[in-house]
Amino acid sequence: MREATRLPVAPRPFRDELLSSWVARVACRYGLEARDLTQCLAERGSDKLPPFDDITPNQDQIRQWARACRIDPMRLQRLSLAYRHSKRAQLWLLERIGSPMPVCFSCFDDDCAADRDSYIRADWVLAEYFVCPVHRQMLRDRCPSCDGxxxxxxxxxxxxxxxxxxxxxxxxxxxxxxxxxxxxxx
Ligand SMILES: [Zn+2]
Ligand SMILES: [Zn+2]
Structure with a gap:
């Protein structure tokens, strides 16, 4: 049986971070996209894994990532949207999952000024979020360079x-x- 992969360096998640954002930040430490590192951490021989589900993440994936990053699995569980918004009808959350990600560029700049990793705030995926409450700016879901x-x-x-x-x-x-x-x- 293969030894579980342990990553020598893994940033901790921010409390208000989207789970898949944390996964992508860890992967970028290794020059990878999240899907590639997810596959590396999976058991050998497993089929191609789906991307991390931000609403109700796969528990095996949570365990693999927690073990690899030496982090309490419950801490990752608490990042999921189902945990954060347990009383909310899920359809309300789903609208933006898998769609272009609306973001606040100024929040990213604040992260830069604070000398921490930039990260995606979990609230940005909520269907009713259009304006960043910190910067009073519309969230943007198109790239300013390529307009994609x-x-x-x-x-x-x-x-x-x-x-x-x-x-x-x-x-x-x-x-x-x-x-x-x-x-x-x-
Ligand atoms: Zn902002
Ligand atoms: Zn672009």
């Missing part, structure tokens, strides 16, 4: 995970956006 639907990947820059457009690889930053909503007091 936005799917976020991470790349390591100066020791931190920074978000890029999966399609054109351009860095995602608030320097592009001027979408502060008029008339909304700070």
């Amino acid at each position: 639907h936005l799917y976020v990947s991470y790349r390591m820059r100066d020791g931190r995970a920074r978000p890029v457009c999966r399609k054109c690889d351009d860095r995602l930053t608030g320097a592009y956006s001027g979408h502060t909503l008029p008339g909304i007091p700070k």
Whole structure:
């Protein structure tokens, strides 16, 4: 039987982070996309695994990732949307899962200024979220460089995970956006 893979370096998840964002941040430490590292951690011979489910993650995947990253599986479980919003009808959550990811570029810039990894906030996938409550800006679901639907990947820059457009690889930053909503007091 193969020894369970343990990763020498794995960032901890942020409390308000989307589970798949944490997985992608870990993978980018190894120059991989989340799906590739997920497959590496899977038992040998297993079929191609689906991507991590942010709503109700597969428990085997949770256990594999917890073991590989030396982290309490419950801590990962608490990142799932089903755990965060246990009283909510799931259809309400589902609208944006698997769709282009709406994000706030200024939140990414704040992460940069705070010298931490950038990460996707779990609330951004909620169907009723259109405006970042911190920056009073519309969430964006198109890449400002290639105008494609936005799917976020991470790349390591100066020791931190920074978000890029999966399609054109351009860095995602608030320097592009001027979408502060008029008339909304700070
Ligand atoms: Zn923001
Ligand atoms: Zn792009």
